[in-house]
Amino acid sequence: MMAREVYLDNSSTTPMHPEVLKEMQTLLERKYGNPSSLHRLGNDAERTLSSSRQLLAEQLGVKSGEIYFTSGGTESNNMALAGIARRNYRRGKHLLTSKIEHPSVLEPLKKLEVEGFQVTYLEPDRNGLLDPFQLAETVTPKTILVSVMHVNNEIGTIQPIAEIAAAIKRKNPQTIVHVDAVQSFTRLPLSPREQGIDVLSISAHKFHGPKGTGALYIRGGILVEPLLAGGEQEKGLRAGTENTPGIAAMALAARLNSENRKEKTAQSKIFKEKMLSSIETAHPWAQINGPRKAEGVPNILNISFPGLKGEIILHALEEHNIFVSTGSACHSRKNKPSHVLEAIGAEKAALDGAIRISFSSMNTPEEIEYAASKIPQVISELKAFMS
Ligand SMILES: Cc1ncc(COP(=O)(O)O)c(C=O)c1O
Structure with a gap:
């Protein structure tokens, strides 16, 4: 054995990753300030948040103001789906997804159905692949959001995200495209601007970072209703003291896992x-x-x-x-x-x-x-x- x-x-x-663990330990021990505090320890923590946000934004080729920290993939997916649906329902109540999404996408969608949204669940082929044209055919003027995962966590299928987003936008340029990139971020090239992705979820523990830390990219201009009521953290979109050590560890893990x-x-x-x-x-x-x-x-x-x-x-x-x-x-x-x-x-x-x-x-x-x-x-x- x-x-x-x-x-x-x-x-x-x-x-x-051992380096990530070391970084997190140092932060937990020494940089324990609350980023909202006005004193030096608070400022230190705020600087750590800001540089971590910048690092993640660079990895995705987006603006740092478009990155919001969350408690992981599940929260990012919930925030994307419920937050966008509840804030944009006046434009329509149709949502579109596939049958092979993660439960953190399928379960919030079930709740939204109870709230009066209509959800279409598309079938993949035998390999788990979705057909961009079949997806686009089901998009209507009332489709406010499409959610498709980049890489399936069970069978590894890579969806043709750029083709899917392009087909959807041709049919309805207003439809918001959300991508659950929890399994692909750092492993596959990702560029929301080039691929037509408006909102994207990531989770640190899938790329050698800590559990309970994630992020959501939200393209500037997209309206999202917060899931939590509380303080003004993350521009009021995600209340609660930020997990600074976890966030810094996530940013470092993202850099390390993207290398080579x-x-x-x-x-x-x-x-x-x-x-x-x-x-x-x-x-x-x-x-x-x-x-x-x-x-x-x-x-x-x-x-x-x-x-x-x-x-x-x-x-x-x-x-x-x-x-x-x-x-x-x-x-x-x-x-x-x-x-x-x-x-x-x-x-x-x-x-x-x-x-x-x-x-x-x-x-x-x-x-x-x-x-x-x-x-x-x-x-x-x-x-x-x-x-
Ligand atoms: C594709 C996918 N989305 C979302 C999640 C949920 O992420 P988290 O465990 O950070 O909540 C997972 C985790 O298994 C996943 O594989």
Whole structure:
């Protein structure tokens, strides 16, 4: 058994980068002032906020005044959807999304339906891809908001965001385009201005930053109703004392994780190919869920072993210090099949037998070597036990 954990559940969350952890510790210890305080400690904290905002804005090629700090991806998505819908309903009450969004998009939309909004949920193809023209066809003069994720957290599909935004704006230039970029920010190039994105959500713990910290880019001029009532922080859009250490750590993590992107992507590809070839050689009956190559990110591999149970595989791998996920971590404590795998037409046996293996730049070739030999072996043992 390998002494160290082989953590292959990076789409659920990532370990913090050691430098980010150090930075956060220093801030927690020494820069504990409230950014709203008028004294020196307050000013120090305010400067930290401001430089972090600038850093994130530079990563996205937007203005720093267009970045709002939140408590993570869930809050950013809620703020984008409920905040925009409730503030812009006079222009129309139609919202558009897909069936494979994260629950932090689908659940606020359900609440908005109760409030009287109409939501259209589009079906992806078997690889999880949305068709920009099909999306645009459903846009009406009353469509105020479209929300589409950039990278799917369960199967890794990359949506053609620029084409989607362009098709939507051709049909209705007023429609606001929100993108949940929680899984893609720092890993894939993102440029809201060039891609036609008006509002964009990110979350620090998906790129080696701390949990409970995120941000929302809101293009200047877009009206959003705040979710929280309170102080005037974040220009009154997000009340509550800012999490300065978390925010500074997020900005540093964003910079570090964006560095050498090409090399990191190439490494992920090698990891995914190694894993796939070992599994498929030993178990040609395994089924890949979602895209194999170009339309998918190299750091996510969703694979089903029909006849076995994802949860049993997960625990069997845990015995060998290998940590993966069944479908999506957000669902895995509920005994419900993945809505994403259902939407791409996976059959019952594939739904039950799915595991997700997700890499990060902190994984090493030795870890992948170990996991790629162990996983097929564990599957063989489980299969023998079942028959
Ligand atoms: C695509 C996507 N959106 C949103 C979220 C929610 O982010 P957070 O955990 O920061 O609330 C996640 C987390 O799993 C995600 O994968």
